Amino acid sequence: MTTVTVWNEYRHERENDTVADIYPDGIHATIAGALDDHGFDTQTATLDEPSHGLTDAVLADTDALIWWGHAEHDAVTDAVVERVHERVLDGMGLIALHSSHYSKIFTRLMGTSCSLKWREAAETERLWVIEPTHPIAEGLSQFVELPETEMYGERFDIPQPETLVFCSWFEGGELFRSGCCYTRGAGRIFYFRPGHETYPIYHNEQIQEILANAVQWADRSTGTGSEFGNSEPIESIDTSDVRTVH
Amino acid sequence: MTTVTVWNEYRHERENDTVADIYPDGIHATIAGALDDHGFDTQTATLDEPSHGLTDAVLADTDALIWWGHAEHDAVTDAVVERVHERVLDGMGLIALHSSHYSKIFTRLMGTSCSLKWREAAETERLWVIEPTHPIAEGLSQFVELPETEMYGERFDIPQPETLVFCSWFEGGELFRSGCCYTRGAGRIFYFRPGHETYPIYHNEQIQEILANAVQWADRSTGTGSEFGNSEPIESIDTSDVRTVH
Amino acid sequence: MTTVTVWNEYRHERENDTVADIYPDGIHATIAGALDDHGFDTQTATLDEPSHGLTDAVLADTDALIWWGHAEHDAVTDAVVERVHERVLDGMGLIALHSSHYSKIFTRLMGTSCSLKWREAAETERLWVIEPTHPIAEGLSQFVELPETEMYGERFDIPQPETLVFCSWFEGGELFRSGCCYTRGAGRIFYFRPGHETYPIYHNEQIQEILANAVQWADRSTGTGSEFGNSEPIESIDTSDVRTVH
Amino acid sequence: MTTVTVWNEYRHERENDTVADIYPDGIHATIAGALDDHGFDTQTATLDEPSHGLTDAVLADTDALIWWGHAEHDAVTDAVVERVHERVLDGMGLIALHSSHYSKIFTRLMGTSCSLKWREAAETERLWVIEPTHPIAEGLSQFVELPETEMYGERFDIPQPETLVFCSWFEGGELFRSGCCYTRGAGRIFYFRPGHETYPIYHNEQIQEILANAVQWADRSTGTGSEFGNSEPIESIDTSDVRTVH
Numbered sequence: 006m007t008t009v010t011v012w013n014e015y016r017h018e019r020e021n022d023t024v025a026d027i028y029p030d031g032i033h034a035t036i037a038g039a040l041d042d043h044g045f046d047t048q049t050a051t052l053d054e055p056s057h058g059l060t061d062a063v064l065a066d067t068d069a070l071i072w073w074g075h076a077e078h079d080a081v082t083d084a085v086v087e088r089v090h091e092r093v094l095d096g097m098g099l100i101a102l103h104s105s106h107y108s109k110i111f112t113r114l115m116g117t118s119c120s121l122k123w124r125e126a127a128e129t130e131r132l133w134v135i136e137p138t139h140p141i142a143e144g145l146s147q148f149v150e151l152p153e154t155e156m157y158g159e160r161f162d163i164p165q166p167e168t169l170v171f172c173s174w175f176e177g178g179e180l181f182r183s184g185c186c187y188t189r190g191a192g193r194i195f196y197f198r199p200g201h202e203t204y205p206i207y208h209n210e211q212i213q214e215i216l217a218n219a220v221q222w223a224d225r226s227t228g229t230g231s232e233f234g235n236s237e238p239i240e241s242i243d244t245s246d247v248r249t250v251h
Numbered sequence: 252m253t254t255v256t257v258w259n260e261y262r263h264e265r266e267n268d269t270v271a272d273i274y275p276d277g278i279h280a281t282i283a284g285a286l287d288d289h290g291f292d293t294q295t296a297t298l299d300e301p302s303h304g305l306t307d308a309v310l311a312d313t314d315a316l317i318w319w320g321h322a323e324h325d326a327v328t329d330a331v332v333e334r335v336h337e338r339v340l341d342g343m344g345l346i347a348l349h350s351s352h353y354s355k356i357f358t359r360l361m362g363t364s365c366s367l368k369w370r371e372a373a374e375t376e377r378l379w380v381i382e383p384t385h386p387i388a389e390g391l392s393q394f395v396e397l398p399e400t401e402m403y404g405e406r407f408d409i410p411q412p413e414t415l416v417f418c419s420w421f422e423g424g425e426l427f428r429s430g431c432c433y434t435r436g437a438g439r440i441f442y443f444r445p446g447h448e449t450y451p452i453y454h455n456e457q458i459q460e461i462l463a464n465a466v467q468w469a470d471r472s473t474g475t476g477s478e479f480g481n482s483e484p485i486e487s488i489d490t491s492d493v494r495t496v497h
Numbered sequence: 498m499t500t501v502t503v504w505n506e507y508r509h510e511r512e513n514d515t516v517a518d519i520y521p522d523g524i525h526a527t528i529a530g531a532l533d534d535h536g537f538d539t540q541t542a543t544l545d546e547p548s549h550g551l552t553d554a555v556l557a558d559t560d561a562l563i564w565w566g567h568a569e570h571d572a573v574t575d576a577v578v579e580r581v582h583e584r585v586l587d588g589m590g591l592i593a594l595h596s597s598h599y600s601k602i603f604t605r606l607m608g609t610s611c612s613l614k615w616r617e618a619a620e621t622e623r624l625w626v627i628e629p630t631h632p633i634a635e636g637l638s639q640f641v642e643l644p645e646t647e648m649y650g651e652r653f654d655i656p657q658p659e660t661l662v663f664c665s666w667f668e669g670g671e672l673f674r675s676g677c678c679y680t681r682g683a684g685r686i687f688y689f690r691p692g693h694e695t696y697p698i699y700h701n702e703q704i705q706e707i708l709a710n711a712v713q714w715a716d717r718s719t720g721t722g723s724e725f726g727n728s729e730p731i732e733s734i735d736t737s738d739v740r741t742v743h
Numbered sequence: 744m745t746t747v748t749v750w751n752e753y754r755h756e757r758e759n760d761t762v763a764d765i766y767p768d769g770i771h772a773t774i775a776g777a778l779d780d781h782g783f784d785t786q787t788a789t790l791d792e793p794s795h796g797l798t799d800a801v802l803a804d805t806d807a808l809i810w811w812g813h814a815e816h817d818a819v820t821d822a823v824v825e826r827v828h829e830r831v832l833d834g835m836g837l838i839a840l841h842s843s844h845y846s847k848i849f850t851r852l853m854g855t856s857c858s859l860k861w862r863e864a865a866e867t868e869r870l871w872v873i874e875p876t877h878p879i880a881e882g883l884s885q886f887v888e889l890p891e892t893e894m895y896g897e898r899f900d901i902p903q904p905e906t907l908v909f910c911s912w913f914e915g916g917e918l919f920r921s922g923c924c925y926t927r928g929a930g931r932i933f934y935f936r937p938g939h940e941t942y943p944i945y946h947n948e949q950i951q952e953i954l955a956n957a958v959q960w961a962d963r964s965t966g967t968g969s970e971f972g973n974s975e976p977i978e979s980i981d982t983s984d985v986r987t988v989h
Contacts, residue, residue, distance in 0.1 A: 114362040120479040127492035138929045160477040177484030191876045203494035231406040233366040239424030246373035248269045248449035384683045437630045606854040612971040619984035652969040669976030695986035723898040725858040731916030738865035740941035
């Protein structure tokens with residue numbers, strides 16, 4: 006059974022009434038509840054817990070980690086980022102949501118600035134399915150419409166996605182690559198754009214469906230272990246050379 | 252005119268006779284000399300210079316940076332790595348050579364461990380051209396043969412290359428993706444495997460030809476500037492929404 | 498010097514007044530004129546010429562072929578399609594425009610249906626630059642706006658592009674991958690969406706700039722020749738095996 | 744349950760004693776037997792059956808089609824190729840084995856010549872796992888060794904694979920991209936190199952394991968249906984424009 010850990014800054018919900026009205030128990034609780042309904046084994050972790058709730062034990066027990074950060078990226082310690090990074094390379098899935106494009110863990114995995122354009126005007130977003138047979142798009146129709154969203158616009162400074170599953174149209178005239186798949190080490194990564202804290206995005210059933218699909222896709226419990234380091238030859242060759250600096 | 256800066260640790264050449272015999276003035280001097288012959292404007296920088304020779308002024312004047320590191324990756328300061336990283340995202344090309352797979356700047360750009368298998372046995376390597384029409388392969392025949400090399404073997408823990416230009420066959424039975432292209436931000440990156448310090452790889456004219464091609468490819472002085480940040484709508488929409496947390 | 502051949506069905510312009518008013522000498526003449534102004538050596542070819550104007554001699558002399566087809570894809574003979582296909586694999590660039598998504602040569606190179614959604618309502622299109630440092634985007638600002646276009650919408654049934662340079666936003670609510678790069682054999686292929694016959698798209702200077710960039714990118718006069726077929730071993734191995742069926 | 748159809752020319756086995764000794768009931772029977780043991784619902788089809796055994800009914804009932812062809816590619820009728828092509832775009836998986844690189848269906852899907860270098864000398868091949876966490880590599884160790892194979896060497900004229908799962912080392916000095924994934928329309932395609940008729944490749948348990956993994960990967964019974972063709976706007980726009988040629 007797939008175990009998902011939903012991580013959230015969990016600050017806006019405690020400091021801003023608009024956000025609190027939408028997510029009284031936090032964005033993480035809403036997402037974890039939805040994934041629980043989809044049959045996953047779920048747990049949550051937040052910024053203000055010790056180790057941000059992401060101890061080695063928690064990560065070892067996590068098949069896919071969902072990450073929601075926004076205003077406090079710098080408050081996440083480098084030690085925790087390093088720990089999460091290693092777990093991703095070791096095979097844990099990572100789903101980076103919305104403003105997590107600027108999180109330390111996502112930019113660390115991408116290697117780029119992950120900058121973009123944005124606007125908060127409660128405008129319409131239409132998530133078009135670009136690759137309809139990708140597992141993350143399973144069960145969707147041609148597009149998902151969100152009546153009120155924050156806009157994110159291109160240029161989005163990311164490495165070219167391995168697969169572009171969704172691309173968003175915005176009422177104000179922009180578009181954005183909003184569902185992007187990557188592999189890093191043994192881990193699968195999915196960046197998913199929707200989710201601004203002042204709109205009830207994660208209560209949307211289609212968005213929940215996509216998150217469930219993404220968790221399923223990102224969890225690959227199997228896989229060949231890799232061997233690294235100094236290595237004996239397989240063919241019979243002369244190994245007497247001594248010009249080594251190592 | 253393209254300006255290339257060749258960076259080198261420049262320690263082995265001063266500490267090990269085998270290396271000093273092959274590269275009396277350092278690997279950087281040999282490569283810079285070859286690129287000078289190919290018509291590039293060249294300069295060099297080394298670890299033990301102030302700021303490792305990579306000041307803002309030097310980087311601003313560099314179209315493509317060649318990097319050779321091996322045993323002293325940790326001695327490169329984070330500040331310099333950060334500076335180089337920003338210049339790559341801003342459009343400077345980067346050519347990471349051989350053991351630089353483990354350099355801070357390359358792993359920072361890749362987001363993965365960049366681990367691999369290796370062996371020093373002076374064995375034969377044959378660099379096969381996988382994409383013969385790629386600019387970096389221009390002028391080559393089917394393969395380049397190197398009679399004595401260190402072996403690097405798969406699994407090489409890198410993000411899937413945007414283009415795989417070369418793949419190496421080794422006498423001892425392994426193979427390796429040895430010419431890998433990436434784009435990160437506005438910068439082009441080429442990882443090129445050959446180049447162990449105890450073999451005269453950078454004196455090989457075909458290797459020099461490949462380096463010259465790679466510099467040419469990695470230098471793109473042009474390009475549209477990107478705009479990031481808060482952005483007014485292009486279409487006429489209602490922007491009176493006030494539910495912002497920003 | 499790069500030689501471009503602009504191919505056009507050249508039927509609409511002779512049969513429909515709206516089209517004739519915009520392109521009195523044909524779409525091919527307008528495009529060829531613009532590319533001539535950009536310094537290319539240009540020639541044209543049309544459906545109703547013998548061999549559709551695409552003899553072996555013409556193709557051998559062509560570095561990049563621009564293709565505009567719409568209602569008469571089936572009238573292009575298979576022999577000419579085969580000839581063009583071979584020239585592309587041999588290194589000639591191909592730029593497939595607009596409704597040429599359904600041309601025999603483009604679907605032959607893609608291997609898919611190349612189906613899409615469409616609507617003719619003279620609506621606004623905004624071509625966003627996704628990869629601002631790609632050579633085809635050189636000199637552009639963030640987007641190109643076309644006040645009146647035919648809409649093409651996703652799902653566009655193509656192989657995942659090697660590079661997605663442009664993506665289009667449409668007033669009616671759709672989006673579309675409108676600038677897609679591919680390599681097939683030694684040839685470079687660019688699919689470029691704009692260009693419906695009843696709107697003056699190819700008179701737009703930014704569109705002409707993109708076409709000039711695309712021709713430059715698609716022409717690679719150089720490249721290593723490939724060797725195929727039965728091949729002697731490079732290493733010393735026993736070749737006495739006789740269990741062959743060939 | 745996944746239904747696999749194994750297609751084979753089935754001529755060599757009836758005409759050549761060496762091949763008959765290895766595959767007395769045909770390559771298709773050996774592969775189908777192995778997949779049956781892996782829990783798949785299997786059936787076979789061969790060249791000399793009516794419609795080459797690939798009727799609409801058979802294809803409609805096939806989740807993944809395995810294809811082995813060699814000397815009789817031209818004997819496969821275009822009508823059957825067209826039928827298989829449509830089923831692949833519609834979602835049926837295709838696994839093209841060994842000399843099927845030159846089959847009509849594979850070259851039709853790739854759009855390139857699919858040429859390569861080859862040699863029959865019963866030499867050693869070592870299939871290295873490049874992407875150890877890909878589902879097709881599940882359960883394997885670092886490489887699979889085949890003591891006697893036909894050599895295939897680069898340049899292999901294919902479109903750049905979406906994922907390169909295996910790359911082969913050959914005793915004679917060459918290498919080859921031997922496990923290549925593609926998506927075309929709704930179908931997944933895997934090219935897998937091993938399998939020459941005069942060596943007992945398909946009796947190898949690791950090869951059978953890979954084929955089982957590939958079938959599992961290629962079968963995606965689910966997926967969003969795509970909508971194509973003329974399309975009403977989603978946003979409220981003026982659709983009164985009458986400048987149409989359609």
